Amino acid sequence: MKLRACTALATILTLAVTPATVAAQQAESVEAQTSVAEEVAAAPEFEIEFEKFTLENGLEVILQVDRSDPIVAFSTVVHVGSNRERPGRTGFAHFFEHMAFNDSENVPRGWNRKAIPDWGGSRNGGTWSDGTIYYEVVPKDAVDKILWIDSDRLGYMINTVTEAALEREKQVVKNEKRERVDNQPYGYTQEVIRKALYPEGHPYSWTVIGQLPDLQAATLDDLKEFYTEYYGAGNATLAIVGDIDIEEMKGKVQRWFGEIRRGPDVEPLTPMPVSLEETKSFWFEDNFATLPELRLTFPTVASYDEDEQALNVLARLIAGTKNSPLYREIVEEQALAPDVSAYNNSMELAGEFVFRVRAKSGTDLDAVKAALDAALTDFEDNGVNELDLERIKAEQETILYNKLSTVLGKANQLATDNEFAGDPANSIRTAELLRAVTAEDVMRVYETYIKDKPSIITSFVPQGETALALEGAEQAEVWIEDVRSDVASEEVSQGEEAEYEKTPSQYDRSEPPFGELPLIEMPEVWQASLGEGAELFGIENDELPLVTFDIVFDAGSWLDPQDKVGTANLVAEMLNEGTATKTPAELEQAIGLLGSGVSISAGATSVTISATSLARNFEETVALIEEMISSPRWGEEDFEREKSAALTTIRDRQANPQYIAAGAFAQLIYGADHPQGRFSIGTEESVSAIELDDLKSYFDQMLASDVRMHIAGDVSQARAETAFAGVAGLLSNEDTARPDYEVAEQDDEGKVYFIDVPGSKQSVLNIGKLIVPTTDPDYKPIDFANEKLGGGISGDLAQVLRIEKGYTYGAYSYLSDGTEPQTFRIGTSVRANATGASLDVIREMLQDYGPTFDDDAVELTRQKVVKANTRAFESLNAKLGILHEISEYDRPFDFVEQEQQALLSMPREEYQRVISEYLAEPQMTWVIVGDGETQLEPVTEFAGGEVTVLDIHGQPVEQAAADE
Numbered sequence: 013m014k015l016r017a018c019t020a021l022a023t024i025l026t027l028a029v030t031p032a033t034v035a036a037q038q039a040e041s042v043e044a045q046t047s048v049a050e051e052v053a054a055a056p057e058f059e060i061e062f063e064k065f066t067l068e069n070g071l072e073v074i075l076q077v078d079r080s081d082p083i084v085a086f087s088t089v090v091h092v093g094s095n096r097e098r099p100g101r102t103g104f105a106h107f108f109e110h111m112a113f114n115d116s117e118n119v120p121r122g123w124n125r126k127a128i129p130d131w132g133g134s135r136n137g138g139t140w141s142d143g144t145i146y147y148e149v150v151p152k153d154a155v156d157k158i159l160w161i162d163s164d165r166l167g168y169m170i171n172t173v174t175e176a177a178l179e180r181e182k183q184v185v186k187n188e189k190r191e192r193v194d195n196q197p198y199g200y201t202q203e204v205i206r207k208a209l210y211p212e213g214h215p216y217s218w219t220v221i222g223q224l225p226d227l228q229a230a231t232l233d234d235l236k237e238f239y240t241e242y243y244g245a246g247n248a249t250l251a252i253v254g255d256i257d258i259e260e261m262k263g264k265v266q267r268w269f270g271e272i273r274r275g276p277d278v279e280p281l282t283p284m285p286v287s288l289e290e291t292k293s294f295w296f297e298d299n300f301a302t303l304p305e306l307r308l309t310f311p312t313v314a315s316y317d318e319d320e321q322a323l324n325v326l327a328r329l330i331a332g333t334k335n336s337p338l339y340r341e342i343v344e345e346q347a348l349a350p351d352v353s354a355y356n357n358s359m360e361l362a363g364e365f366v367f368r369v370r371a372k373s374g375t376d377l378d379a380v381k382a383a384l385d386a387a388l389t390d391f392e393d394n395g396v397n398e399l400d401l402e403r404i405k406a407e408q409e410t411i412l413y414n415k416l417s418t419v420l421g422k423a424n425q426l427a428t429d430n431e432f433a434g435d436p437a438n439s440i441r442t443a444e445l446l447r448a449v450t451a452e453d454v455m456r457v458y459e460t461y462i463k464d465k466p467s468i469i470t471s472f473v474p475q476g477e478t479a480l481a482l483e484g485a486e487q488a489e490v491w492i493e494d495v496r497s498d499v500a501s502e503e504v505s506q507g508e509e510a511e512y513e514k515t516p517s518q519y520d521r522s523e524p525p526f527g528e529l530p531l532i533e534m535p536e537v538w539q540a541s542l543g544e545g546a547e548l549f550g551i552e553n554d555e556l557p558l559v560t561f562d563i564v565f566d567a568g569s570w571l572d573p574q575d576k577v578g579t580a581n582l583v584a585e586m587l588n589e590g591t592a593t594k595t596p597a598e599l600e601q602a603i604g605l606l607g608s609g610v611s612i613s614a615g616a617t618s619v620t621i622s623a624t625s626l627a628r629n630f631e632e633t634v635a636l637i638e639e640m641i642s643s644p645r646w647g648e649e650d651f652e653r654e655k656s657a658a659l660t661t662i663r664d665r666q667a668n669p670q671y672i673a674a675g676a677f678a679q680l681i682y683g684a685d686h687p688q689g690r691f692s693i694g695t696e697e698s699v700s701a702i703e704l705d706d707l708k709s710y711f712d713q714m715l716a717s718d719v720r721m722h723i724a725g726d727v728s729q730a731r732a733e734t735a736f737a738g739v740a741g742l743l744s745n746e747d748t749a750r751p752d753y754e755v756a757e758q759d760d761e762g763k764v765y766f767i768d769v770p771g772s773k774q775s776v777l778n779i780g781k782l783i784v785p786t787t788d789p790d791y792k793p794i795d796f797a798n799e800k801l802g803g804g805i806s807g808d809l810a811q812v813l814r815i816e817k818g819y820t821y822g823a824y825s826y827l828s829d830g831t832e833p834q835t836f837r838i839g840t841s842v843r844a845n846a847t848g849a850s851l852d853v854i855r856e857m858l859q860d861y862g863p864t865f866d867d868d869a870v871e872l873t874r875q876k877v878v879k880a881n882t883r884a885f886e887s888l889n890a891k892l893g894i895l896h897e898i899s900e901y902d903r904p905f906d907f908v909e910q911e912q913q914a915l916l917s918m919p920r921e922e923y924q925r926v927i928s929e930y931l932a933e934p935q936m937t938w939v940i941v942g943d944g945e946t947q948l949e950p951v952t953e954f955a956g957g958e959v960t961v962l963d964i965h966g967q968p969v970e971q972a973a974a975d976e
Contacts, residue, residue, distance in 0.1 A: 060076075060416070060437050060440060061076070062074050062075065062076040062426060062436055062437070063075045063076070063258055064430070064436060065262065067245065067265070067266065067269060067270050068270065069244075069245040069246065069269075069270065069271075069272055069273065069274040070244070070245050070246025070247075070274045070275075071245035071246070071248055071249075071250060071269055071272065072248075072249045072250070072430055072431075073249075073250045073251075073252070073262075073265050073269075074249065074250070074251040074252070074426045074427065074430060074436045075251075075252050075253075075256065075258050075261055075262070076251070076252075076253040076422060076423075076426065077253075077254075077255075077256060077257075077258065078253055078254050078255065078419050078422065079254075079255045080553075080555050080886070081254075081255065081419070081882065081883065081885065081886045082151060082152045082255050082530030082532075082882050083149055083150065083151055083152060083254050083255060083419060083530075083882050083883045083886065084149070084150060084152050084155050084158075084252060084253070084254030084255060084256055084419065085147065085148065085149045085251075085252070085253045085254055085418075085419040085420040085422070085423040085424075086147060086148045086149075086150075086158050086159075086162055086250070086251070086252055086423060087145060087146070087147040087250070087251045087252075087253075087420070087423035087424045087426070087427040087428075088145065088146045088147070088162055088165075088166060088248055088249070088250050088251075088427065089143055089144070089145050089248060089249045089251075089427040089428050089430075089431040089432075090143065090144045090145075090146075090166075090242065090243060090247060090248045090431075091142075091143055091242075091247050091248070091278060091431050091432070092105055092143065092144055092242040092243075092247065092278070093105050093139060093140050093141045093142040093143045093144060093220070093360075094106065094139065094140075094141050094215070094218065094219070094220045094222070095141050095142055095215035095216060095281065095359075095360060095361055096215070096242060096281075097215070097218070097222070099212075099213060099218075100226055100229070101226055101229075101230070101234060102218040102219070102222030102223050102226045102227075103185070103189075103218075103219075103220070103221050103222020103223065103226055103227050104222065104226075104227075104230065104234070104238060105139050105144060105220070105238075106139040106144075106185065106220055106221055106222065107181070107182070107185050107222075107227060107230060108144075108235065108238055108239070108243075109137045109138070109139045109144050109146075110181045110184060110185055111169075111173060111177070111178070111181050111235060112137070112146070112165050112169055112243075113125055113137065113146075113165070114169070114172070114173070114177050114181065115169065115172035115173070115177065115509070115510070116161075116164040116165055116168050116169035116172055117164060117168040117169070117171060117172060117512070117514050117515060117521075118160070118164050118168060118514075118521040118522065118523075119160065119161055119164045119165075119523075120523075121509060122811070122815065123161070124161055124165065125805050125806065125811075125815065126805070126806040126811060126815075127157075127161075127806070128148055128150065128154075128158070128161070128806075129803070129804045129805060129806035129876065129880075130806050130872060130875065130876050131150060131151070131154045131157065131875070131876075131879055132150065132151045132154070132875070132876060132877075132878065132879020132880040132881070132882060132883070133148055133149055133150030133151065133154060133158070133879075133880075133883070134148065134149050134150075134804075134883070135147065135148040135149075135805075139220055140220055141215075141216060141220055141359050141360070141361075142315075142359055142360040142361075142432065143428070143431065143432065145424065145427070145428065146162065146165065147420060147423065147424060148162070149254075149419065149420045149883050150883075151529075151530050151879045151882040151883065152254065152255045152256075152527060152530050152882075153526045153527040153528060153529050153530055153879075154526060154527070154879075155256070155264075155527060156264070156524035156525070156526075156527060157523065157524055157526070159264055159265070159268040159269075159524075160268060160521070160523060160524055162250070162268075163268040163269045163272060164521070166243065166245065166248065166269070166272055167245070167269075167271070167272030167273060167515075168272075168515055168521075169239075170235070170236055170239045170240075170243075171510065171512040171513075171514075171515070172509070172510045172512065173232060173235055173236075173510065174507050174508065174509070174510045175232060175507070176507020176508065177507060178230070178231075178232055178235065179818075180507070180815075180816075180818040181818070182227055182228060182230065182818075183818030183819070183843070184814055184818050184820075184821060185221075185227060186224055186227060186228075186843070187774065187814075187818070187819070187820050187821040187841070187842070187843050188221070188821040189221050189224060190493070190773040190774045190841075190843060191774055191821050191841045192221070192821075193219075193221060194492070194493060194773040194774075195300065195669055195772055195773050195774050195841070196300060196668070197298060197300040197301040197302070197303075197472075197664070197667060197668060198298060198300075198301060198305055198370075198472050199300070200296060200298070200472075200488075200490045201296075201305075201307060201470055201472055202219050203218075203219050203490060204294055204296060204470050204488040204490065205307065205309050205364075205468050205470060206218060206219060208292050208294060208468045208488075209286060209288070209309055209311060209364065209468045210286055210362070211286065214284060214286065215281070215284070215361060216359065216361060216362060223491060224491075224493055225491070240275075240276075241275075241276065241278075242275070242278060243275065244272075244273055244274050244275010244276065244278075245269065245272040245273065245274050245275065246274040246275050246277065246278070247275055247278045248431070249427045249428075249430045249431040250265065250269065250427065251422075251423040251424070251426040251427035251430070251436070252265070252423065253419045253420075253422045253423040253426070254419045255530075267519055268519075271517055271518065271519070281360060281361055282361075283313075283314035283317075283360075283361050283362065284314075284361040284362055285311060285312075285313060285314060285361075285362045285363070286311045286362055287311055288311060288465075288466035288467065288468070289466065290466050291466040291467050291468075291469060292466075292468050292469070293468075293469040293470075293471070293482050293484060293485035293486065294468075294469070294470050294471070294485055294486055294487070294488040295470075295471040295472075295473060295478065295481035295482065295485040295486070295487055295488065296470065296471070296472050296473070296487070296488040296490065297473060297474075297475055297476075297477075297478055298472045298473065298474060298475070299475055299667075299770070299771045300667045300668065300669075300769075301472055301473065301474045301475075301667060302373065302474050302663045302664055302665075302666050302667045303370050303371060303372065303373055303474070303660060303663060303664050304370075304371050304374075304375055304376075304377050304380075304471065304472065304473045304474065304477065304480040304481075305368070305369065305370045305371065305470075305471075305472045305473075306367075306368070306369045306371065306377045306380045306381060306384075306469070306470070306471055306482070307366060307367065307368045307369075307469070307470045307472075308366065308367040308384070308467045308468070308469050309364050309365070309366050309467055309468040309469075309470075310364070310365040310366075310461055310462055310465055310466075310467045311362065311363070311364065311365075311461075312356060312358065312362075312363035312364060312365045312461045313358055313362075313363045313461075314358055314359065314360060314361055314362055314363055315358045315359060315360055315363075315432065316358075316433065317358065317363070319453075319457050319460070319461075320356070320358045320363070321442070321445045321446040321448075321449050322449050322453040322454055322456070322457040323356035323358070323363070323365060323457050323461065324355075324356050324446065325401065325404055325446065325449045325453075325454055326354075326356070326365075326454050326457055326458055326462075327354040327355045327356050327365065328354075328400075328404045329396060329397070329400055329401065329404065329454060330354055330387075330388075330391055330458075331352045331353055331354035331367065332353070332354065333400060333403075333597065333600055333601070333604075334596045334597040334600045335397060335400055335597035335600070335601060336352075336400075337387040337388070337390045337391045337394075338352045338354065338367070338369075338384065338387045338388075339351075339352055340387070340390075341383050341384075341386055341387035341390065342369060342380065342383045342384065342387060343653065344649075344653065345383075346379070346383045347372075347652075347653065347656065348369070348371050348372060348375050348379060348380050348383055349369050349370060349371045349372060349375070349380065349660075350370075350372070350653075350656065350657030350660045350661070351370070351657070352367070352368070352369050353367075353368045353369075354366060354367045354368070360432065365461060365462060367384060369384065370660075370664070372656065372659075372660050373659075373660065373663050374477075374480070375480065376479075376480050377471045377473070377480055377481060377482050378482055378483050381469075381482055388462070388463070391458070392458075392463065395451065395455060396451035396454050396455060398451060399601060399605070400601065401449075401451060401454070402605065403601055403604035403605045404604070405446065405447045405449075406604060406605050406606065406607040407604050407607055407609075408443050408446055408447065408607075409443070409607050409626065410558070410607040410608065410609065410624060410625070410626055412439065412440070412443050413556050413557065413558050413626075414558070414624070415439065416556070417555075417556055417558060417887060417888060418886055418887050419886065425439055469482060469485070470488070471485050474667075493773055529879075530882050532878070532881050532882055532908075532909070532912070534885065534894070534905070534906055534908050534909060535551045535553070535885055535891060535894070536551065536552070537549065537550070537551055537894070537895065537898065537905045538550050538551075538552075538729045539898075539905075540729065540732075540733050542721070542733070542736060542737060542739075542740035543740045543741075543743065544745070545717075545718040545719060545743065545747075546718075546719045546721070546739075546740040546743055547719075547720055547721070547899060548721040548722075548723070548732060548733065548736055549720070549721070549722050549723075549895040549898055549899050550722070550723045550724065550727075550729055550732050550895070551723075551724045551891045551894070551895065552724075552725075552726070552727065552728060552729065553724060553725055553726065553888065553891065554726045555726075556725075556726065557626055557627040557628065557726050558624065558625075558626065558627060558725050558726060558888060559624070559625055559626075559627050559630050559723060559724070559725030559726055559727045559888070560622075560623070560624045560723075560724055560725055560888040560889060560892055561622075561623055561634075561721070561722060561723035561724070561725075561732075561892070562620050562621060562622040562623065562721070562722050562892065563620070563621040563637070563719060563720075563721050563736075563739060564618050564619075564620045564719065564720045564721070564722070564896075564899075564900075565618060565619045565620070565714050565715075565717050565718075565719055566617065566618055566717045566718045566719070566720070566750075567580060567614075567617075567618060567619050567710075567713065567714040567717045567748070568580050568614055568615050568616050568617040568618045568619055568687070568692065569581070569614060569615070569616050569687050569690075569692040569694075570616060570617050570687045570750055570751070570753075571710060571713050571714070571717075571748065571750065571751075572687075572694075572710070573706070574685060575698060575701055576694075576698055576699075576701050576702045576706055577690060577692075577694040577695065577698040577699075578658060578692070578693055578694020578695070578698050578699040578702060579694075579702055579706050579707060579710045580614035580619055580692060580710060580714075581614045581658060581692050581693050581694065582651070582654055582655060582658060582699075582702060582707055583614065583619065583707050583710050583711055583714065584612040584613055584614040584619055585612070585654040585657070585658070586644060586645075586646065586650065586651060586654055586707055587612045587621070587640050587641070587644055588600075588610075588611075588612055588640075589644075589645050589647060589650040589651075589654065590645035590647070590650070591639045591640055591642075591643045591644065591645055592643035592644075592645060593639075593643070594639075594645075595645075596645070596650060599636070599640070602636055603633070603636055606625060606626070606629040606632055606633055606636075607625065607626050607629060608623060608624065608625035608626070608629060608633040608636075609623065609624045609625075610622070610623045610633070610636070610637060610640075611623075614692050615692055616687040616688050616692055616830070617687070617830060617831070617832075619714055621637055621640075621641075623637065624888075627725060627726035627727055630727050630731065630735060631731070631734075631735045634735040634736060634738070634739065635735075635738070637739065638738045638739050638742065641715075641739065641742050642742050644711065646704060646707070646708060648704060651704045651707070655699060655702065658693055658694065658699050659696055659699055659700070661693060662691075662693060662694070662695065662696055662699065663696070665691075666964055667769070667964075669769050669772055669774070669776045669841075669941045669942070670776055670841070671691075672767055672769065672776070672941050672964050673767070673776040673777070673778045673939055673940075673941040674778060675690075675691060675965075675966055676765065676767060676778075676939050676941075676962055676966035677778040677780065677835075677837065677937070677939045678690070678835075679966040680756075680760050680765065680937055680939065680966070681755075681756070681758075681760075681780070681781070681782050681835055681937065682755055682756055682782075683754075683755065683756030684966070685753070686753045686754075686755060686756065687753060688830070688832060689756070695965075712744070713748045714748075715742065715743055715744045716743070716744035716745075716746040716747060716748040717748045717750075719739075719740070719743060720896075720899040720900065721736050721739070722892050722895035722896060722899065723736075723892075723895075724888045724889075724891035724892045724895065725888050755782065755832070755833055758781070758782055760937040761781065761934065761935045761936070761937065762934050762935070762936065762937075763937055763938065763958070763960065764938040764940070764951065764954065764955035764958065764959050764960070765937070765938065765939045765940070765959070765960050765961075765962050766940050766941075766942075766944070766947075766948055766951050766952075766959050766960070766961050766962070767939070767940070767941045767942075767961070767962045767963070767964060767966075768942075768943070768944030768948070768961070769941055769942065769943065769944075769964070770943060770944065770945065771943060772844060772941070772942045772943040772947075773843070773844055773943075774841045774842060774843055774844055774942070775841070775842055775843075775844055775847040775850075775940055775941065775942030775943075775947055776839075776840075776841045776940070776941040776942065777838070777839065777840050777841070777842065777847075777850065777851070777854070777938075777939070777940055778837060778838070778839055778939040779837065779838040779839075779854060779936050779937070779938050779939070780825075780835050780836045780837035780838060780936060780937065781835065781836055781930075781935045781936055781937060782833050782834075782835055783827065783833065783834055783835060783836050783930050784833060784834065784930075785830065785831050785832055785833055785834060786829045786830055786831065786834060786901055787831060787901050787902075790926060790929075790930070791827070791834075792911055792914065792915075793914075793918060793922060793923070793926045794827060794836065794926050794930050794931070795827050796873055796877065796915055796918060796923070797865070797873075797923045797926045797927050797930075797931065798825055798826070798827060798836065798931070799873050799876060799877060800865070800869050800872060800873055801825050801857070801861055801931070802823070802824045802825025802826065802838060803824070803825075803826075803876070804824065805822070806876075807823075807824065807825070808857060808861075809823040809824060809825060809838065809840070809854070809857065810822060810823045810824065812853060812857065813840060813842065813850060813853060813854075817846070817849075817850075817853065819842045819843060819846040819849065819850050819853075820840050820841060820842045820843070820846075820850070821841065822840065822841075823838070823839075823840035823842075824838070824839060824840070825837065825838040825839070826839075831900070831901070836930065836931060838854060844942055844943055844946060844947055845946070847940065847942055847947045847950055847951060848947075848950030848951065848953060848954050851938070851940070851950075851951070851954045852954065855933055855954075858931065858932070858933035858936065859933045861927055861931065862924050862927035862928050862931070862932070863924075865920065865923050865924055865927060866920065867920055869920075869923070870918070870919070870920050870923060873915070873923075874915055874916055877912075877915055878912055878915065878916070881908060881912065884908070894908070938955070944961075948961070
């Protein structure tokens, strides 16, 4: 039941949190485990304070003050998801979410999507099986405007919907499905599982996004019926968090939301768990998959069931760590896959426990299933590892803090918890329940829901490799859209505005004015030198007992041997594979027992060690990283496993149109041998040639490169300097000379390239050119000039291609960043039969952009960028980003203020200059990835007959054939 209150209710909840200790980090004995348990009992308390009240119309409101930044977050959760749909109208809740972002009675057309980003805010929504959420974060001067927009969306939008708007948004949602499901490897897996696991008519027997024929059949009457039934104030929660005054906000909420109709009482759905009489096994030949994938799905329990948390812990214990039985058996012992995963997904009505293994190329899934069964037998024989159990509990505290580390995170969590659990702070109680889970609880739920129980098994295999599917499986039936070159009915437009009688109101519901513009101040930055070539930058912030930091080596794939690209990537992976005194599982356990997370990655120009920890465990976390750097394990078996995993990932990407387009574009701009013209992970050929000694040699070079360290959070400069001194002491005194790479001659300007991926439901477009390094004086002016063109949903590209035309789910343009020459790029995925039309639109927009960039565009850009900076520094990761800018590009500590002044003084003529010089349409290189049978012809027409056809590796087809 919901916690209902007729008057304001101030609530303070406390949580006993679990600290980790150094003893637990190294524990290998019962005594050490006992030490952890004793510290849990002595844990400090974490408090959340908020105020909750209910309007007379039933809207429940939660307010929380957070004055750390001059911003405010809004979250509206409506208790309606795809589980309220009916057969023949699947995907409707998600579709309605899209429609709700269109027009409303008192807000001008298009403002819901366009105006908020222009005011310096961000906005979005989401739908899942059980609910729908709408959310925004804005500078505090726009608070009244968001109250206006949000209340109008909830209470006054349905009269404005027209047939034209309905048909246009259908195309947007269909494009979303094509992009996220139809054009993705394993995209149909959820559809197959849900259809098989749940009986026909069960609210979970279809996916959230639904079927395209159902969506196409939706009518205005369907939309109005859905709104009338579910979109009343009595079926929603509003949470507002940020720089607010509680009493003042109560009055504003009453004014804007108090008149909204309550709506009919929405009867709660009671859990509808399912059971299986027998195991059902299905196979599917996936057009976009290059690797075979096995999933086992077992029915479990609904949300808030007493077994939910034990099932969540079971998933982590059985497959979520290097010490888990599935990882040991499938990844380490039998080397069938690079990784394994398991998760429990408890929803409002039922739950699912899933094992997933994406195997190596050519692996028979029968062998994977046998290995999975052997791992489960091992788990049954040996039971729960108590240290792993304690580690999982320790990790939850950090996870909880991270969820609540931003105003938007707080607003979303409070609203969702209130709407579905009747308690805004339910996540805290959930964490308490999780920490109460025992080994006996874990084994009990395993035996109840998994051991010897029937499941739904899916074998998704690449085209032409059906022999890899599980023996005895039957072919899955999936509705697949035909790729057609032209469908006249899909040509849509914005249409005329609706004619209607405006809903009466006792208040003036016209646009409210801006409030006082918040002052923008960069957080205080400190810097320290830790020796030759080692610099440390920090921002202290004590809002939460968290810290995030990283160590950046100026190395990356730039230092890879030309014939062994991928070496840096493998070094990064191997640093996670234990130390001289710790196995990979022991290292992972030591980090987890601290409640910390450590990841290592390699890019074109750097290798980065990133970490998040509780502030009290900061030094211990740094000490573990120091151990990882000072004494890597360099195990031969670990190396072969990581090398095999890299090869598997490379093969996995080869059928993904997004990766194909990005790879070809980079190669055309920079050249195949340039570090920025290739993926840092390497190619099958280059990775196959790498030996373990190559990694050791690279590692020596890495330690001789310059190092930049960054830290943000609840740690002082003195603590940080002391902790990082040991890391700095590991650096070599020798200098690593970075090789020089020449950027390819820019002779592709105006050329059009096409890559055929048969059966693609969309065409991926990458359009752009080489510009200047981030350090160049023209870089920021180009960035400012691009904002109106493609900066988010309010940019011209998205407004025309998505909002006006319905060709795509999203279209954006952006600048890459780095000390080498960078790129300007337009990126979008459009429905296949709109490829030619989309190319025409983009070319025309580029041609007109400079000449039509007027004084209004200048002012819009100024307002948008300046106000967006009010929320630019909120999260710890955002603060870390500031430090990166300062350290990598030698920025002054107040560079944001300086850039703002440059923006405010930048005249229209300067915008037009950089647009003409850097964003001119004739200079662009055009890369299109799509279905050749239907789309090569319109692309050729667009290109005036001059198209170069490439293979998926970016090589001309004729040349590739000759090389073979």
